[in-house]
Amino acid sequence: MKQFKGWLGEKKTAFRMWLFLNTAIYRRFHNIILASSNGTTQIDHLIVSPYGVFIVETKNIKGWIFGSKENKLWTQVLFNEKYKFQNPLRQTYRQKKVISEFLDIQERYIHTVVYFVSNCSFRTCMPDNVINYGLSSYIKKFREPVFSSDI
Numbered sequence: 641m642k643q644f645k646g647w648l649g650e651k652k653t654a655f656r657m658w659l660f661l662n663t664a665i666y667r668r669f670h671n672i673i674l675a676s677s678n679g680t681t682q683i684d685h686l687i688v689s690p691y692g693v694f695i696v697e698t699k700n701i702k703g704w705i706f707g708s709k710e711n712k713l714w715t716q717v718l719f720n721e722k723y724k725f726q727n728p729l730r731q732t733y734r735q736k737k738v739i740s741e742f743l744d745i746q747e748r749y750i751h752t753v754v755y756f757v758s759n760c761s762f763r764t765c766m767p768d769n770v771i772n773y774g775l776s777s778y779i780k781k782f783r784e785p786v787f788s789s790d791i
Contacts, residue, residue, distance in 0.1 A: 650684050652757050653698045653775065657685065660776035665689055676738045683735050691782040693745065695735050695752045696775065697728050702758045709767055717763075728754040729767070749786045753778055 654670050661668065672683040685696035707714030709729055716723045732752035740747045756772040771778055 650698045650700075652700075653685060653696065653755060656775060657687070657696075661687070661779065666779070674738050674742055676734075676741075681735050681738045683739070686739070687779060688787075689779075689782075690785040690787050692749045692751050692786050693739060693743070694779055694782075695732055695739060695750065697732050697735070697752070697754045699725075699728060699754060699756045700758050701725070701756060702760055704763045705756065705760050706764050707766070708764060716760075729770070751779075751782060 650670065654668070657666070657668055667688045669686040669688070670684065672686055673680050674683070683695055684698045685694075687694040687696065701716050703716050703718030705714060705716055707727060709727075711727055712730070713724045714727050716725060729752075732754060736747055736750050736752055739745075739750055752769055753775065754770045755775045756770075760772055762770070762772065769778075
């Protein structure tokens with residue numbers, strides 16, 4: 641069931657990107673698996689644009705979410721039950737390193753975002769790149785071209 645929930649969340653995210661991100665500007669790739677020096681990494685969504693490369697990690701988790709940049713594990717509280725899950729910022733940090741090496745581009749041109757697609761509420765202060773709404777708006781706020789528009 642957990643895998644299906646994740647898959648469904650990724651499909652919802654892909655559909656929203658299709659609706660709200662112009663395909664002439666934003667090239668979208670989904671469910672990418674890349675080899676790295678210590679195994680493989682899976683990226684839910686990769687967007688390539690003149691404004692940079694965007695790694696989108698989708699989380700289909702409901703309830704209250706507690707975590708910080710520094711925590712190894714975050715907590716979901718749902719109906720008075722607590723569940724731990726890996727800090728997704730750590731996951732995107734590794735993905736950013738792998739993409740930088742794979743595409744041979746500087747990390748400063750790679751933006752990561754953790755997108756909670758389900759009805760959840762952040763109960764601790766989250767970094768700007770951890771969101772539960774407005775994914776396309778977040779991506780579109782990067783307006784400084786860093787690559788040629790011929791992508």
